Every structure is written in structure tokens, then in C-alpha cells.
Amino acid sequence: xxxxTKVGKYLFLAEPFHCDFSNHLFxxxxxxxLLNAADFHANDRDFGMHYLNTIYKTWVLSRLSIEMHEMxxxxxHFYVETWVENVMRFxxxxxxxxxxxxxxxxxxxxRSVWAMIDIRTRQPADILAVKxxxxxxxxxxxxxxxxxxxxxxxxxxxxLLQRTIDTHYSDVDVNGHINSVKYIEHALNLWDAHWYQTHxxxxxxxxxxxxxxxxxxxxxxxxxxxxxxYNICILKQSVDEELPVETCRIKIRFVNN
Amino acid sequence: xxxxTKVGKYLFLAEPFHCDFSNHLFxxxxxxxLLNAADFHANDRDFGMHYLNTIYKTWVLSRLSIEMHEMxxxxxHFYVETWVENVMRFxxxxxxxxxxxxxxxxxxxxRSVWAMIDIRTRQPADILAVKxxxxxxxxxxxxxxxxxxxxxxxxxxxxLLQRTIDTHYSDVDVNGHINSVKYIEHALNLWDAHWYQTHxxxxxxxxxxxxxxxxxxxxxxxxxxxxxxYNICILKQSVDEELPVETCRIKIRFVNN
Numbered sequence: 407x408x409x410x411t412k413v414g415k416y417l418f419l420a421e422p423f424h425c426d427f428s429n430h431l432f433x434x435x436x437x438x439x440l441l442n443a444a445d446f447h448a449n450d451r452d453f454g455m456h457y458l459n460t461i462y463k464t465w466v467l468s469r470l471s472i473e474m475h476e477m478x479x480x481x482x483h484f485y486v487e488t489w490v491e492n493v494m495r496f497x498x499x500x501x502x503x504x505x506x507x508x509x510x511x512x513x514x515x516x517r518s519v520w521a522m523i524d525i526r527t528r529q530p531a532d533i534l535a536v537k538x539x540x541x542x543x544x545x546x547x548x549x550x551x552x553x554x555x556x557x558x559x560x561x562x563x564x565x566l567l568q569r570t571i572d573t574h575y576s577d578v579d580v581n582g583h584i585n586s587v588k589y590i591e592h593a594l595n596l597w598d599a600h601w602y603q604t605h606x607x608x609x610x611x612x613x614x615x616x617x618x619x620x621x622x623x624x625x626x627x628x629x630x631x632x633x634x635x636y637n638i639c640i641l642k643q644s645v646d647e648e649l650p651v652e653t654c655r656i657k658i659r660f661v662n663n
Numbered sequence: 664x665x666x667x668t669k670v671g672k673y674l675f676l677a678e679p680f681h682c683d684f685s686n687h688l689f690x691x692x693x694x695x696x697l698l699n700a701a702d703f704h705a706n707d708r709d710f711g712m713h714y715l716n717t718i719y720k721t722w723v724l725s726r727l728s729i730e731m732h733e734m735x736x737x738x739x740h741f742y743v744e745t746w747v748e749n750v751m752r753f754x755x756x757x758x759x760x761x762x763x764x765x766x767x768x769x770x771x772x773x774r775s776v777w778a779m780i781d782i783r784t785r786q787p788a789d790i791l792a793v794k795x796x797x798x799x800x801x802x803x804x805x806x807x808x809x810x811x812x813x814x815x816x817x818x819x820x821x822x823l824l825q826r827t828i829d830t831h832y833s834d835v836d837v838n839g840h841i842n843s844v845k846y847i848e849h850a851l852n853l854w855d856a857h858w859y860q861t862h863x864x865x866x867x868x869x870x871x872x873x874x875x876x877x878x879x880x881x882x883x884x885x886x887x888x889x890x891x892x893y894n895i896c897i898l899k900q901s902v903d904e905e906l907p908v909e910t911c912r913i914k915i916r917f918v919n920n
Contacts, residue, residue, distance in 0.1 A: 422702060422712075422837065423695055423844065427877070429837050438680055445679060455679075480837060574852035575859060580679065580686050580737060587680065595831030599877050602832060620684070620856050 412546040413489040414447035417507060420478040426602070430477035433607050434591040437470065440502050440516050441586065443486040447500075453541045462525045463536065466614075467518065467586050468497065469556040473609040474504070474514030483507040489546040496530050497521055498541065501551040515553045557611040559655035561639045565627035568596055578620040584653075586614065593638045593656045596628060605634070605660040618642035618653045625650055634660040669803040670746040671704035674764060677735040683859070687734035690864050691848040694727065697759050697773050698843065700743040704757075710798045719782045720793065723871075724775065724843050725754065726813040730866040731761070731771030740764040746803040753787050754778055755798065758808040772810045814868040816912035818896045822884035825853050835877040841910075843871065850895045850913045853885060862891070862917040875899035875910045882907055891917040 416439075424435040448454030448465070458464050478484045485507050491499040502516030522531040533541060571592060579585040590612060597605075618624065625641040636658050641650035673696075681692040705711030705722070715721050735741045742764050748756040759773030779788040790798060828849060836842040847869060854862075875881065882898040893915050898907035 421695070421699055423698055423842055425837050426832065427835050427837060427839050432833065434833065438678070441680055442678055575683065575854060575856075576689065576691065576848040576852050578684050578856075580682050580684060582684050585680060591833040595833050597832060599832075599835075 410451050410544075412544050413487055413549060414443060414450060415485050415487045416443045416446055418442075418484055418486060420480055420482045420484065422480045425480040427599070428602065428606070429480050430606070431479075432591075433472065433477075433594060433610060434587045436474075436477070436504075437472065437587040437590055439486055440470070440472070440488070440518070441467070443488045443502065444500055444518065444520075447488045451541075451544055453536060458522070458536070459525075461536070463522055463531050464525055464581075466521045466523050468521050469519035469611070469613055470516070470586070471518070471553070471556045471609070471611045472502075472514065472516045473553040474607070476511075476513050477606065478504075478506070478513060484513060487549070489549050490541065490544050491551065492545055493533060493539075493541050495532050495534055498533055501549065503549065503551065515551050517551060517553065517556055519556060553609075556613070557657050559611060559613055559637050559639075559657045561627075561637065561652075561655060562629050565629045565637070565639055567625055568628045569626045571624050571626070573618065573620055573622050573624060575620070582619060583617040584619065584622070584624075586612075589614075589640055589654050589656065592624065592626065593640070593658070596626060596638070604663055606663055607658060608661040609659040611657040613655045615652045615654055616642070619644065621645060624653070634662070667708050667801075669801050670744055670806060671700060671707060672742050672744045673700045673703055675699075675741055675743060677737055677739045677741065679737045682737040684856070685859070685863070686737050687863070688736075689848075690729065690734075690851060690867060691844045693731075693734070693761075694729065694844040694847055696743055697727070697729070697745070697775070698724070700745045700759065701757055701775065701777075704745045708798075708801055710793060715779070715793070716782075718793070720779055720788050721782055721838075723778045723780050725778050726776035726868070726870055727773070727843070728775070728810070728813045728866070728868045729759075729771065729773045730810040731864070733768075733770050734863065735761075735763070735770060741770060744806070746806050747798065747801050748808065749802055750790055750796075750798050752789050752791055755790055758806065760806065760808065772808050774808060774810065774813055776813060810866075813870070814914050816868060816870055816894050816896075816914045818884075818894060818912060819886050822886045822894070822896055824882055825885045826883045828881050828883070830875065830877055830879050830881060832877070839876060840874045841876065841879070841881075843869075846871075846897055846911050846913065849881065849883065850897070850915070853883060853895070861920055863920055864915060865918040866914075866916040868914040870912045872909045872911055873899070876901065878902060881910070891919070
């Protein structure tokens with residue numbers, strides 16, 4: 407394997423059919439690009455899924471935060487740079503920077519927190535035990551990520567059930583879990599055309615609490631924190647379990663267009 | 664604009680999070696790649712949306728058929744070749760060929776039918792009147808597309824309502840219409856995990872009848888034609904209209920894994 411730099415830089419296209427009615431990339435598709443960049447970066451450095459699967463380990467996304475000054479428009483080519491900010495025994499922090507490939511203009515930044523688990527036991531695994539902590543040699547301290555660390559999403563008593571949805575074939579990823587970006591899509595679907603005509607998403611924070619599975623029913627609860635800030639709590643209900651269990655929490659901050 | 668060949672060839676990646684639980688690309692995402700290839704090919708030759716928007720015209724997808732021997736697996740790089748098979752006054756036929764970029768192995772083929780409309784009147788426009796029929800100079804007669812032409816989807820009296828869904832922000836494209844591939848996703852969501860564990864999609868034929876819009880309610884009707892062939896009819900119901908109207912018809916042929 408050739409020597410790799412600490413920072414990975416990947417080119418993406420804001421595909422026309424991945425853009426919303428305002429002609430800007432959907433936040434869900436941007437999230438997918440970030441997950442791809444993370445995956446490519448880790449695989450290229452031999453601590454990605456490709457290697458981990460051979461030792462019965464996998465990465466699990468715990469937090470994802472994205473803050474955008476501007477969303478790429480249809481047909482824009484943009485870079486996602488990604489790097490490991492730090493690594494501890496059970497968690498690692500990975501950051502993202504999104505820039506226009508032509509002008510270098512910064513669209514925004516992202517932060518994420520990942521855990522490692524043993525696929526057989528589903529228990530946390532020691533990240534630093536993999537290849538004698540080789541991931542630590544890739545920690546980058548030069549790049550800056552000038553956005554807040556993942557925001558805590560408090561679930562208050564004013565949460566109101568907004569929608570209950572069933573999960574289907576298209577929601578499920580290769581692990582049989584509901585795809586991480588599908589929660590974002592389902593959450594953003596809570597707002598109507600009128601809202602999106604006057605607002606765009608400034609920042610989204612997602613805390614992934616527990617995996618949900620194909621066939622689970624998702625209950626979406628919403629709480630308004632301020633005019634433009636909302637907390638969402640998604641509970642999952644399996645067919646074989648009576649009580650709903652929290653699967654993820656999301657905080658969304660909108661800004662006026 | 665530099666001289667272009669008749670056939671466009673575009674490289675795509677079967678992104679890991681665009682793959683289903685069997686580790687193969689979702690048909691919806693493949694459909695999206697085909698629409699991208701069509702869009703790139705047409706724009707590169709100056710009869711795409713970029714030019715058409717300047718003269719208040721746009722392409723409208725009327726039929727899409729995809730037949731696959733095999734679906735790309737996660738991380739596979741594959742080519743989509745696309746070319747114009749013929750062009751008439753109100754319709755043009757565009758074909759697709761999907762191959763593995765490393766081995767050249769053919770995954771499958773696609774066919775599509777497009778109309779052109781005037782954006783202001785929503786009425787059909789004369790394709791051959793655009794740039795004195797310049798599109799005709801790109802008609803390719805060398806490439807073969809060895810699959811059936813788009814199959815007629817008959818809607819019989821045995822259609823049964825399977826599911827009614829509301830359309831949301833994530834369903835809507837830049838034109839304010841429900842995205843063409845979302846119908847495919849919603850249709851494929853009618854089958855459960857048990858079915859997909861033993862079946863894969865061999866062929867899908869979609870006839871787009873009328874556009875539906877953000878907020879429309881979609882009624883999905885299903886009719887079983889044989890053990891592995893199904894017809895789906897999707898009706899849309901606008902909030903301001905009492906009677907549902909047909910928006911698209913889909914035929915799906917599965918094969919046993």
C-alpha cells in the first residue's frame with residue numbers, strides 16, 4: 407500500500423436529481439457523500455471496512471454534524487476533505503471540509519464520531535488494538551474545523567408525535583440496518599413546501615443511539631426549541647417488541663433564505 | 664464545443680450506501696445513474712437541459728426499461744454507455760449499456776423514451792425543430808441493445824390497493840415533481856425481506872403517464888401476472904382534486920436468486 411497523506415480529498419458532483427426543488431443538493435445526499443469520503447479515506451489507509459471485516463470488526467457511526475454556509479447547486483463539483491482529528495480507545499473523531507472545486511470557496515464543515523464494534527458480539531472494540539494503533543499515525547492536527555463539536559440533543563417533555571412510518575426495502579443498508587442518511591431524509595420530510603421556500607438548513611446534528619431494522623416502525627417526535635431550531639427524536643418499534651426504543655436524535659437549525 | 668462521438672460513456676461507482684442488504688446496487692440508484700448519463704450525454708452535445716432551458720423547453724421521460732443479468736456489487740466501477748437510437752418529431756429513443764469497467768462484462772441494458780415539452784405551455788414540442796434537428800446527427804445505428812422494447816403495462820381489473828403514501832420534501836426534484844426514480848423505490852418497497860432474500864429484479868419497465876407533485880398522495884395498486892411478474896399502477900391524488908389520476912405504471916419481473 408502506497409504511503410498516504412493524513413487528509414483525504416475526494417471530488418463529488420451535486421447530481422441534478424440529488425438536488426431539491428431549490429436546485430441545491432439535498433442534505434441527505436451530502437451526508438451520503440461524507441460517509442463515502444470517510445469510507446474511502448479509511449479504506450485507502452487500511453483501517454476501513456475492507457480490512458476490518460477480515461477481523462470481524464466494523465465502524466459504527468455515533469454522531470454526525472454538518473454545518474453549511476451554502477449548499478452546492480446542481481452540477482457543482484465539490485471536494486470533501488476528511489481527516490481523523492483524534493483517536494481514543496473506543497471513539498475516534500473525524501472531520502470534514504467541503505469546498506467548491508473551481509473557486510475553493512468553503513461550503514461548510516462536518517464532524518463525526520465513530521465507534522468500533524466486534525461484529526460477532528456487537529460489543530465495543532478497542533480501536534487502538536487494531537494494527538497496534540496504526541490509525542493514530544494518521545491523526546491530523548493541522549486542519550481546522552471551525553464549527554461547534556456535536557451538539558447535545560436534549561429530548562424534553564414537549565416532544566410531540568408528528569408521524570409514524572414503516573421502514574421498507576429502500577431504507578435498509580448492506581448491514582440490514584436502516585441507512586444512516588435515511589433518518590435525516592425522514593426527519594427533513596417533516597417540513598412542508600411552504601417552510602422550505604423560506605428556509606434552508608444551516609446545521610444538522612444527528613446522534614445515533616441504536617440501530618433499527620427493516621420492518622421496524624419509526625415514530626418521529628418533534629420539539630420546537632426556537633423559531634428556527636428543532637429537536638427530533640426517532641423511536642423504533644420492532645414487530646416483536648411492545649415498547650418503542652430510541653434510535654436517534656436530531657437537532658436542526660434553519661436559517662431564513 | 665468540441666466534436667463529440669455519438670455514444671457517451673460514463674463511469675460510475677456502486678457506492679456502498681447505495682447498495683441493498685444483498686450488497687448489490689439498488690435499482691433506483693441505477694436508474695438515477697442512467698438519467699445522469701442521459702443528461703450528461705445530451706448536455707455534452709448541446710441538446711440537454713442546459714441549452715433547452717434557454718429556449719423554454721425541457722426533456723420529459725416517458726418510458727424507462729432496465730434489464731439486468733447481474734447488478735453491480737458494492738465498490739464496483741461500471742460504465743454506462745448511452746446513445747440515441749432514433750428521433751422523431753415528438754419522441755426520441757435512448758438506449759443504455761452497463762458494463763463492468765475492469766472486465767468489460769455486461770451487466771445489462773436499458774431503453775428509454777423521451778418527449779420534449781414547452782415549459783410555459785406544458786405542450787409537446789417539436790424535437791426536430793430545435794437547432795434544425797441537430798440531435799439527428801447523433802443517432803447511432805452501430806450499438807445494439809438486445810433487450811425487448813419497453814413493455815406495455817396493462818392495468819387489469821385485478822389490481823389491488825397495497826399502500827397509500829404521502830409525498831414529501833425528499834421525493835421532489837428541481838422541477839417540483841416527484842422524482843422519476845422515487846416511483847421505482849416506492850414500488851420496490853412493496854416487497855418484504857423474505858421475498859428479496861430469494862429474488863432479484865430481472866427487468867423493470869416504467870411508463871410515466873403524468874407528473875405528480877409535492878404533497879400528492881400516491882396510491883399503489885398491484886396485480887400479480889405470474890409467479891415472478893407484477894404490474895403496479897400508481898395513482899396520484901392532489902389535495903385539491905377529488906378523484907385519483909394515474910401517474911405511472913410499472914412492470915417488474917423478478918428471478919429466483
